[in-house]
Amino acid sequence: xxxxxxxxxxxxxxxxxxxxxxxxxxxxxxxxxxxxxxxxxxxxxxxxxxxxxxxxxxxxxxxxxxxxxxxxxxxxxxxxxxxxxxxxxxxxxxxxxxxxxxxxxxxxxxxxxxxxxxxxxxxxxxxxxxxxxxxxxxxxxxxxxxxxxxxxxxxxxxxxxxxxxxxxxxxxxxxxxxxxxxxxxxxxxxxxxxxxxxxxxxxxxxxxxxxxxxxxxxxxxxxxxxxxxxxxxxxxxxxx
Amino acid sequence: xxxxxxxxxxxxxxxxxxxxxxxxxxxxxxxxxxxxxxxxxxxxxxxxxxxxxxxxxxxxxxxxxxxxxxxxxxxxxxxxxxxxxxxxxxxxxxxxxxxxxxxxxxxxxxxxxxxxxxxxxxxxxxxxxxxxxxxxxxxxxxxxxxxxxxxxxxxxxxxxxxxxxxxxxxxxxxxxxxxxxxxxxxxxxxxxxxxxxxxxxxxxxxxxxxxxxxxxxxxxx
Numbered sequence: 001x002x003x004x005x006x007x008x009x010x011x012x013x014x015x016x017x018x019x020x021x022x023x024x025x026x027x028x029x030x031x032x033x034x035x036x037x038x039x040x041x042x043x044x045x046x047x048x049x050x051x052x053x054x055x056x057x058x059x060x061x062x063x064x065x066x067x068x069x070x071x072x073x074x075x076x077x078x079x080x081x082x083x084x085x086x087x088x089x090x091x092x093x094x095x096x097x098x099x100x101x102x103x104x105x106x107x108x109x110x111x112x113x114x115x116x117x118x119x120x121x122x123x124x125x126x127x128x129x130x131x132x133x134x135x136x137x138x139x140x141x142x143x144x145x146x147x148x149x150x151x152x153x154x155x156x157x158x159x160x161x162x163x164x165x166x167x168x169x170x171x172x173x174x175x176x177x178x179x180x181x182x183x184x185x186x187x188x189x190x191x192x193x194x195x196x197x198x199x200x201x202x203x204x205x206x207x208x209x210x211x212x213x214x215x216x217x218x219x220x221x222x223x224x225x226x227x228x229x230x231x232x233x234x235x236x237x238x239x240x
Numbered sequence: 241x242x243x244x245x246x247x248x249x250x251x252x253x254x255x256x257x258x259x260x261x262x263x264x265x266x267x268x269x270x271x272x273x274x275x276x277x278x279x280x281x282x283x284x285x286x287x288x289x290x291x292x293x294x295x296x297x298x299x300x301x302x303x304x305x306x307x308x309x310x311x312x313x314x315x316x317x318x319x320x321x322x323x324x325x326x327x328x329x330x331x332x333x334x335x336x337x338x339x340x341x342x343x344x345x346x347x348x349x350x351x352x353x354x355x356x357x358x359x360x361x362x363x364x365x366x367x368x369x370x371x372x373x374x375x376x377x378x379x380x381x382x383x384x385x386x387x388x389x390x391x392x393x394x395x396x397x398x399x400x401x402x403x404x405x406x407x408x409x410x411x412x413x414x415x416x417x418x419x420x421x422x423x424x425x426x427x428x429x430x431x432x433x434x435x436x437x438x439x440x441x442x443x444x445x446x447x448x449x450x451x452x453x454x455x456x457x458x459x460x461x
Contacts, residue, residue, distance in 0.1 A: 082456070136408040142405055148394035156458045157391045160451050161405060164387065167447065168409050171440065174414035178419070 008085035010227050017220050024217040031210035035226030038203035052116050052201075059109040061208040062102045063131060065215050069099030070134060072164035073141060077159030087223070089155035090230065092162065093145055098215060100138035106131050126177045133172055137165045151230075243328035251340030254258040261306060262344045269302040269349055273356050282388050282452040284361040291385050292370055292421035296414050297376060298409065299349045303381050306345055307406075308399045310337055315339030315459065324460055334452035335445075346378025362421075369424050370389075376437045377417040383444040390455035414439055 007013045039057035072091055080088040110128055111121050122128070143152075145158035196204075255262055276294045314320040323333045335398055353374050357367035388406035392398045419431035 052331045060250065119355075133408045133411060134359075136404070139398075140405040140408065143401055144391060144395070147392065147401055149396070152392070153458060153461075157455060160455050161391055164447070164451050165409065168412075171412050171443070172408070175415040 004079070005083070005085075008079075008083065008087050010087055010090070013087050014224065014227060017224055021217065021220050021224075024213055024220060028210060028213040028217050031206060031213055035203060035210045037151055039207055041198055043203050053115055055113040056200075057203055057207045058211075059106055059113060060204060060209040062106040062109065063093060063127075064132070064208060065135060065211055066099050066102035066106055066138075069095060069102060069171065069215065070137065070162070070166060073099065073158075073162040077162035080155060080159045081163075087227075089152070090226040091219065092141075093155065093221045094226050095219045096138055096142045096145065096158075098218045098222065100135060100142060102211075102215065103131060103135040107135060116201040124180060126180050129180070130173050130176045134169070135170070135177070141165070162206050179224070243326070244332050247323075247333060247336035248340050248343070251337060252343060255340070255344045257386055262307075262348065264413070265285075265302050265345050266286065266348055266352055266396050267306050268305055269352065270356065272298040274299060274359060276324050277359070288361040288366075289361075291357065291362050292366070293418045294360065295353055295356055295370060296374070296377075296417050298412060299353070299378065300381065300410060302349060303378065303385060304406070305400075306341065307385040307389045308402055310341055311385055311393050311456065311459075312389070312398070315393055320456070324456065329442050330453040330456055331449040334386060334390065334456060335449045338382045338448075338452075341386065342379050342382040344429070346382055347375070350374035350378060364422055366395075366421050369430050370421050372432075373417045373420040373434065373437060376434060376441065377413045380413050380437070380441045380444045381410055383441075383448040385456065387448045387452050390452040390459070391461040393456070414435065 007016060008064070035057070043054070045051050045053065072095055076088040076092040076095070079085045080092070107128070111129070114123055116130075141158050143159055143203055146165050148154040161240055174239040265456045273295055276425060281288065284331070309319060313322065324330050327334075328336075350371055353371050354367045357370055362370065384406055385402075388402045391405065392402050395401055416433050418435045420437070423433055424430050
């Protein structure tokens with residue numbers, strides 16, 4: 001595994017990515033098949049929520065990885081600003097829409113789940129609201145990085161925004177929690193072990209791994225595309 | 241420090257010579273807030289219930305109006321480049337611009353808010369808390385807005401983009417600001433909310449000038 005600084009070189013990254021990408025894609029497929037089988041067939045329906053509990057197996061992982069995705073944007077932003085890694089900018093460009101997509105999936109599945117559970121499509125519950133704000137933060141990052149005629153300027157502006165957003169995100173989360181709490185309290189990560197039964201926890205973790213690998217695969221693939229696009233633009237400029 | 245004050249004074253003089261700009265912001269605030277009773281109906285109870293939230297949101301939007309010009313005028317005529325070359329660090333320049341922005345927008349909005357509180361049937365103590373909360377919260381809005389203005393300097397479609405960037409970041413100020421008035425109505429103390437507004441302002445003061453200066457340097461490259 002090459003170090004982060006070695007991978008800042010786009011040519012080296014492309015070689016690394018070409019080797020890793022098939023494995024990531026394959027692992028994603030296997031984990032998705034296993035995870036979906038466990039989640040949709042193997043797991044018994046919940047005694048209260050019936051079949052709708054299965055939405056959780058997509059809803060919860062997409063929430064986790066969209067939050068981690070914003071963290072990734074902040075790390076990439078810092079490495080662009082501190083070490084001027086050319087690749088960090090391209091990867092942030094590639095990762096932001098994927099993170100926004102995950103946040104959207106989380107919101108959409110939350111809404112579909114809310115309809116039978118709460119009897120309404122949308123509840124201004126603390127966690128749904130934080131996720132909506134996270135979705136807006138992703139949209140702002142995407143819009144800012146594409147708002148300039150020179151792409152480098154957009155990359156750096158978006159890097160600063162990503163850092164400030166990551167700093168502000170816990171404050172936003174705290175304020176929204178303060179504002180309203182109606183959702184059930186967190187039940188997977190908590191002191192004294194998980195409060196959910198292994199028949200549900202195992203499929204959830206497999207689905208979480210599958211969606212993580214999907215995230216990694218998409219980001220690697222989109223980064224390759226971004227490198228290709230920059231090279232085409234550079235070639236077009238050089239060729240006049 | 242003298243450079244800082246000179247910069248604030250310069251921006252205030254510029255604003256004073258074009259009083260229409262600041263007046264426009266206040267007029268927007270007044271208009272936006274008075275459209276709500278037309279939209280939701282004139283029941284005094286309902287208006288008193290939603291008043292603090294409506295006034296805060298209207299203040300948020302009104303503050304947005306003048307933001308896109310915060311650095312753009314100086315950027316266009318080259319004076320921003322001179323300021324960046326000058327003795328004062330760019331962080332201080334950015335902070336001075338935000339202070340001037342607050343003095344010409346946030347502070348007048350806070351001063352005007354008791355009059356609007358009357359329109360929404362808020363009682364005296366609520367109006368006083370609302371005014372204090374606006375006075376303590378709007379500096380944070382100017383700082384975050386200044387960051388947005390610095391980031392979008394030279395961007396296409398600056399105005400709408402600026403709102404998309406900055407409004408989600410301003411959510412805590414909105415929540416604590418409205419919460420202060422609601423805590424008073426619920427019979428709790430307002431000190432917690434005010435302390436949180438103050439804490440947010442301190443964090444914004446400690447972080448945004450650096451981010452603004454970094455963004456301005458990129459724009460000037």
